[in-house]
Amino acid sequence: MMNQTTTNWNENSGSQINVAYAGLELRELIAKDLGDSFHFAFNDTVEQLGEYLGNQSILTIPEIVLMEVDKEEKCFAMVETLRKNFLMNGVIIVMLSTRADKRLVQTAIKLKLHDFYTYPFATSDLRERLNFLVRFKLIKPKLLEIGKEVDTTYKMPAGKRFLDLFISITMLICLSPIMLIVALAIKLDSKGPIFYKSKRVGTGYKVFDFYKFRSMRTDADQLLAKLSETNNQYAAEETGVAKSAFVKIKNDPRITKLGNFLRNSSLDELPQLFNILRGDMSVVGNRPLPVYEAEMLTSNEWSMRFLGPAGLTGLWQISKRGKEDMSERERKKLDNFYAQKYSFWLDLKIIFGTIPAMLQKEKV
Known part of the structure; x- marks a missing residue:
């Protein structure tokens, strides 16, 4: 079992984006297809993700939190916890699910997640979406500020x-x-x-x-x-x-x-x-x-x-x-x-x- 393992930096791809990941079902796929594009810190569970983020400073907070929807759906409670932490303001939150369930999508919409993907999906689409969210959502988190830019x-x-x-x-x-x-x-x-x-x-x-x-x-x-x-x-x-x-x-x-x-x-x-x-x-x-x-x-x-x-x-x-x-x-x-x-x-x-x-x- 891997805890908080990190992919190697790929300098040729210009990878500068840190991603904190939680989950096991899609980890292998994500690591294989996106490992060269992002710098991952893998966590087995949502609880481990919470511990990992709790140990970060303002200089080491990841740009993206990528979570799989767990069976107990603790991931949604984690989102609410992160939103209460002022250090996490501007962090991009995206969820992945192996279950096609409209209720999960509706919950994600209510929580105003940056995106929600249901497997199977093209990892190339996910890569493009994450890169774009970093450029627009992270640099200018609010739509009003995007407009000024x-x-x-x-x-x-x-x-x-x-x-x-x-x-x-x-x-x-x-x-x-x-x-x-x-x-x-x-x-x-x-x-x-x-x-x-x-x-x-x-x-x-x-x-x-x-x-x-x-x-x-x-x-x-x-x-x-x-x-x-x-x-x-x-x-x-x-x-x-x-x-x-x-x-x-x-x-x-x-x-x-x-x-x-x-x-x-x-x-x-x-x-x-x-x-x-x-x-x-x-x-x-x-x-x-x-x-x-x-x-x-x-x-x-x-x-x-x-x-x-x-x-x-x-x-x-x-x-x-x-x-x-x-x-x-x-x-x-x-x-x-x-x-x-x-x-x-x-x-x-x-x-x-x-x-x-x-x-x-x-x-x-």
């Missing part, structure tokens, strides 16, 4: 900003009577505020307040965690993926009767004209995502979507919106394509294609 990579072209101001001001003037009627209808239809405000992540991981007309019950956010597991349109497409990055609820029970009409007619989106006016987003771009979705898209392959403008409408809306057969990968590819290829003429094409796409029939 990378939001300078995109600068709104003057012509695009002029088009945004012209369209948003014109629409606000022309549609103000309709917006007033919608506001009164929401007030009479159900209890709660007229507007719904949430934190969204746009260009360069910049977080801002995102506005919509309220179309849901006031307890909608509390119900999201459960519904994202049972009713999500974007089911995880590959074995070993803990959770789909995007969340789109089928036949969402949280939506009010009036909310159904507002969503199907896209009237609920009108307050975003104020976001465009403020410069939070553009008329055309990739949809700004809720924080919990954006945190799932920090891999090399998909972070590109945040290097382009955030927008009210985009390629997704005019090509696949509301269609049951749309996969998560298709949506990501559309977002990446726009971030790389957007132009004035592509924006005009998307704007003209948005009107017929606004009236969707599917309840997704």
Whole structure:
């Protein structure tokens, strides 16, 4: 039995990342496939991991804690213990499981783990994910700080900003009577505020307040965690993926009767004209995502979507919106394509294609 054994440093691979590992079932696989990429301290059990971490100083704390889900599920209690230790702030925590159990995934989500993998999975994917988490999560643990670091990579072209101001001001003037009627209808239809405000992540991981007309019950956010597991349109497409990055609820029970009409007619989106006016987003771009979705898209392959403008409408809306057969990968590819290829003429094409796409029939 091995206790706290350490792999050799591989200077050729540039391994500088320390990983504290707990578990026996997948240890051999991890040591074989990732031993050259990371510096491991192996522990047989969660308890031994706790002892190992307790003996570390601020200079020797590992960048990553990688735990297998044990039979007694003590690993989750260990996460809570680590979170209470101020020395462990910023440490990346990832879990591995040999059991395909949705309950384990839900617990991991509630604890806000950096990731959760169910075996079998590709160790190359795990390697890439850990490297990326170190670069983005460890260096800038909070999404707000990530935004400060990378939001300078995109600068709104003057012509695009002029088009945004012209369209948003014109629409606000022309549609103000309709917006007033919608506001009164929401007030009479159900209890709660007229507007719904949430934190969204746009260009360069910049977080801002995102506005919509309220179309849901006031307890909608509390119900999201459960519904994202049972009713999500974007089911995880590959074995070993803990959770789909995007969340789109089928036949969402949280939506009010009036909310159904507002969503199907896209009237609920009108307050975003104020976001465009403020410069939070553009008329055309990739949809700004809720924080919990954006945190799932920090891999090399998909972070590109945040290097382009955030927008009210985009390629997704005019090509696949509301269609049951749309996969998560298709949506990501559309977002990446726009971030790389957007132009004035592509924006005009998307704007003209948005009107017929606004009236969707599917309840997704």
